[in-house]
Amino acid sequence: MKKYKYILLTILILGTTACRKLDIPPKNIIQDPDVFSTSAGIQAYMARLYSELPIEDFRYSPQRGLNFFWIISPTPATTGEALSRDQTSSMQENFGGWSWDIWGGSYTVIHDCDYFIQTLPSYASNFTTAQVNAWLGEAYFVRGMTYFGLVKRFGGVPIVNKTLNYVVGTSTDELKIPRSSEQAVWDQVASDFDFAIANLPPVNADEADGSRANKYVAAAFESRAMLYAGSIAKYNTTTLFDANHNELCGIPASLANGYFQKSYNAAVMLDGVYSLYLSAWSATDKNAQYQNFVNLFSDASSKESVFVREYQYPNSVHGYDAYNVPRQLIGPNGYSSEVNPTLNFVEMFDGIPKNADGTIQNLNSSGQYNLYTNTMDLFANAEPRLRATVILPGDVFKTQNIEIRRGIYTGSASGGINPLLPAGSRSQYPTANLVTSSTASQTPYALPGGALMNPAGLSGIFTGDQTCAISGFSIRKWLNPNLPTSQVLENNETQTWIEMRYAEVLLNRAEAAYELYTAGQAGTTNYQQDAFDDINQIRSRAGATLLSNAGGMTIDSIRIERRKELAFENKTYWDLKRWRTFAKEQNGTIYRILMPFYSSQAGKYFFDARTDERNDVYTYDPRWYYEQIPQGAISKSTNLVQNPGY
Amino acid sequence: MKRLFYYTALCLVVVAGSSCSKIDNYPAPSDTINGSTIDEVTGATVQTEVGGGGTRVELLETSYSSNPVPIYFQSMQDGTFNNTKVFGATYKVSVQGPFVPLIQTDSIGNVLTDSSKTIVLKNTATLNFKVQPFLRVEWVGKPVFNADSTVTVQVKITRGTNNPNYQQPITDVNLYVCNTKYDANNNYDPRYSTLTSYSGTSGNSVLGQTITITTVGGALPAQDVFFRVGARINAGLDEYNYSTPVGLTYP
Known part of the structure; x- marks a missing residue:
């Protein structure tokens, strides 16, 4: 019996002494002190914020959203810059498809920024003031970028600048924050960037390679954002008010100049700090100008790269080359030629023979085809920037001649060759006198001299397989010329994405200046002359003909320059949106292509310019200027008012 | 072992058979809203296109909430519409399309005119909206x-x-x-x-x-x-x- 008493006593003693402290923070969950006490913890937090920055990079397409690996409906094939096998019409962004949660995702990033901004000051004693200010500046920068990503899509959205703490069991009404006016959100973007500019150092102390923000990065994005806001104020015609007269879509036109002024001022801040890339450039050598423009996208030491996103195998990768190399350099995945620049795009450039209406001159004065010994002869004087952006038929890439040919014309050439189809016809090419190939496995055709020639080029065009240069051109920009074909694979590539380069800052500055000039704003600056100088800096580097005088410039000269310089960088989509010209350009539009043919009788090439053989029609619906707010977001927060027309 | 199996199976059958005894017996929507969009001068219906780019009918169910999420359905190509699957309730109904909006606002969002119609839907409501096509x-x-x-x-x-x-x-x-x-x-x-x-x-x-x-x-x-x-x-x-x-x- 005594034994049991002892046992009981032991149990009681154990019961009172053990587990004295049960309520301790779980050891397996990272706590605030773990993150906010060391610079390594801060770096980890920043890595997450930056990885979620909503930028349209190598892993973006309107079809599949941000940060998705599979880019076979590429952005340029929605803007008229290019045609693609897999993207055959205008489109709005496909939120909700492919698990793209633009709404919830953006507010998660905003929450993460708010949390950082609220929490870091309590741990400030661990760091220097300069560090704390810089990190706060970065959090404001990321938040500004995220609001920018929302407002350019939806117009006014809810502004949430503190973390919301929901107590279970209480009303959720406080969480249902209504949309602010569009103007308020643009002003929020501006104020976040202004805070970042004021608090960030000129060079980021943690990463100086442009992958993290500094003062000038924030200024560059402010110039982009404010140009967007000014354009909305000036050109938007869709308006939407809520019951309290907040203008959820649209900004009063009277505010346009204020935004343009902000854009201009922000762009000027980078003057003398960054510069256009000219390392291999020569004023007299077109080939050097071409090589310089190519190198610009891969030289890590470029002073033109303002803000970049870096990739690293195997943690963070993309497959740009795998999707976009010309067909004859196809990688093991079997993709290629997803981006084929349109003739409409190519015709924007200088140095090509053109008709009075700006279209390419492929016919002689009697209406017959001009004949060329090589396909590149037509482009002998083409602007170097064009060659660096687009692979022209017959140009060299990875030491190969990129062979693009629609077919062999076997008809008589003695009296010249008449157009295969009447002008403007959208019909198929006639089959008479034409040898073509439906696939890449070709049957060579015996030329009159006995030599054999494949009907189509190695990179197309094949009539039954659209994995080829369907427009007559292939994309050059961003492609890595040193990547072995065996390595041209999805999820294997690590070229750096340059999200903001100084050329854009100059173009922002020129456009803002010109808008101010046309609005009659005269300050101490001659805005017209400023815009003219900026554009000519860009044109000089590109090897284009310089504009001769400021008075001859129009807003279209600036816009076209922008579209040429920033082509295939996923910027044109947003420019066409903010100029509100998307629906005018894509209005029952069929884009144009340039088909090279070889005449077996003449032994020479000729080019046929026509509309897309697939007859793919692009019609942009004006309601897409403001995207549809995801229904799931409205179901959760019924105070959200849907945009017009959805 | 076999017996255990049978008992388990029996339990499952009982559970499966007895659960879901409460079926969702709210009647399916069966009321009808039909009508047309009519040019107020010619009396002809206003032609439009099928799909999202044409005339549509907006229903605001005001009996449920004063700030309801709108419900839409599309008009047919000839400018008539017919929806036979609507819950009976009070609705504010209007049409939107290529004509002068029924609800017009000034430049700061004040409602100037509002020709939408409020109905208490029971069985069938026929609504003909007179509009001015562009x-x-x-x-x-x-x-x-x-x-x-x-x-x-x-x-x-x-x-x-x-x-x-x-x-x-x-x-x-x-x-x-x-x-x-x-x-x-x-x-x-x-x-x-x-x-x-x-x-x-x-x-x-x-x-x-x-x-x-x-x-x-x-x-x-x-x-x-x-x-x-x-x-x-x-x-x-x-x-x-x-x-x-x-x-x-x-x-």
Whole structure:
């Protein structure tokens, strides 16, 4: 019996002494002190914020959203810059498809920024003031970028600048924050960037390679954002008010100049700090100008790269080359030629023979085809920037001649060759006198001299397989010329994405200046002359003909320059949106292509310019200027008012 | 072991059979809202296109919430609508499309006029909205087959409203060719359809005139085709006003 008493006593003693402290923070969950006490913890937090920055990079397409690996409906094939096998019409962004949660995702990033901004000051004693200010500046920068990503899509959205703490069991009404006016959100973007500019150092102390923000990065994005806001104020015609007269879509036109002024001022801040890339450039050598423009996208030491996103195998990768190399350099995945620049795009450039209406001159004065010994002869004087952006038929890439040919014309050439189809016809090419190939496995055709020639080029065009240069051109920009074909694979590539380069800052500055000039704003600056100088800096580097005088410039000269310089960088989509010209350009539009043919009788090439053989029609619906707010977001927060027309 | 199995199976059968005894017995929506959008001058229904780019009906169920999430359904191409699966309730109903909006606001969002209709839906409600279309597109004669198997049509486009806010210049006049009668800006044969855009005020020159449009792209294929002319101004969501679709038998 005594034994049991002892046992009981032991149990009681154990019961009172053990587990004295049960309520301790779980050891397996990272706590605030773990993150906010060391610079390594801060770096980890920043890595997450930056990885979620909503930028349209190598892993973006309107079809599949941000940060998705599979880019076979590429952005340029929605803007008229290019045609693609897999993207055959205008489109709005496909939120909700492919698990793209633009709404919830953006507010998660905003929450993460708010949390950082609220929490870091309590741990400030661990760091220097300069560090704390810089990190706060970065959090404001990321938040500004995220609001920018929302407002350019939806117009006014809810502004949430503190973390919301929901107590279970209480009303959720406080969480249902209504949309602010569009103007308020643009002003929020501006104020976040202004805070970042004021608090960030000129060079980021943690990463100086442009992958993290500094003062000038924030200024560059402010110039982009404010140009967007000014354009909305000036050109938007869709308006939407809520019951309290907040203008959820649209900004009063009277505010346009204020935004343009902000854009201009922000762009000027980078003057003398960054510069256009000219390392291999020569004023007299077109080939050097071409090589310089190519190198610009891969030289890590470029002073033109303002803000970049870096990739690293195997943690963070993309497959740009795998999707976009010309067909004859196809990688093991079997993709290629997803981006084929349109003739409409190519015709924007200088140095090509053109008709009075700006279209390419492929016919002689009697209406017959001009004949060329090589396909590149037509482009002998083409602007170097064009060659660096687009692979022209017959140009060299990875030491190969990129062979693009629609077919062999076997008809008589003695009296010249008449157009295969009447002008403007959208019909198929006639089959008479034409040898073509439906696939890449070709049957060579015996030329009159006995030599054999494949009907189509190695990179197309094949009539039954659209994995080829369907427009007559292939994309050059961003492609890595040193990547072995065996390595041209999805999820294997690590070229750096340059999200903001100084050329854009100059173009922002020129456009803002010109808008101010046309609005009659005269300050101490001659805005017209400023815009003219900026554009000519860009044109000089590109090897284009310089504009001769400021008075001859129009807003279209600036816009076209922008579209040429920033082509295939996923910027044109947003420019066409903010100029509100998307629906005018894509209005029952069929884009144009340039088909090279070889005449077996003449032994020479000729080019046929026509509309897309697939007859793919692009019609942009004006309601897409403001995207549809995801229904799931409205179901959760019924105070959200849907945009017009959805 | 076998016995355990049978008991388990029996339990599952009992659970499966007894659960879900409460079926969701709220009756399915069975009330009807139908009607049309009518040009208040001519009395004809306002032609539109099927799908998201045409006239639609907006229902605000005010008996449930004072700030309801709107419910929409599309009008048919001929400007009539019919929805037979609506819950009985109080609705504020309006239509949106290529005509002067029923709810007009000033530049800061104040409601100036509101011609939407409030109904207590029980069984069937028929609503005819009288509207002012932006443009009227009317045939002049019938489409004519030419010797080269192209087709020429004649139409007259006039303004359907005197409202000063909706006098923007015409931006597009398009002849759509299609092999079904659902012939509109979202569904046409691009090889033969003739699209004409106007910039600035140049489009106003066609107003009130008999204009002649011929198909492009050479001979039409040997099949029956439908023709329709659409025109629009830069107002609202830039939707088109259409003529009626006209079919033509290949000669």
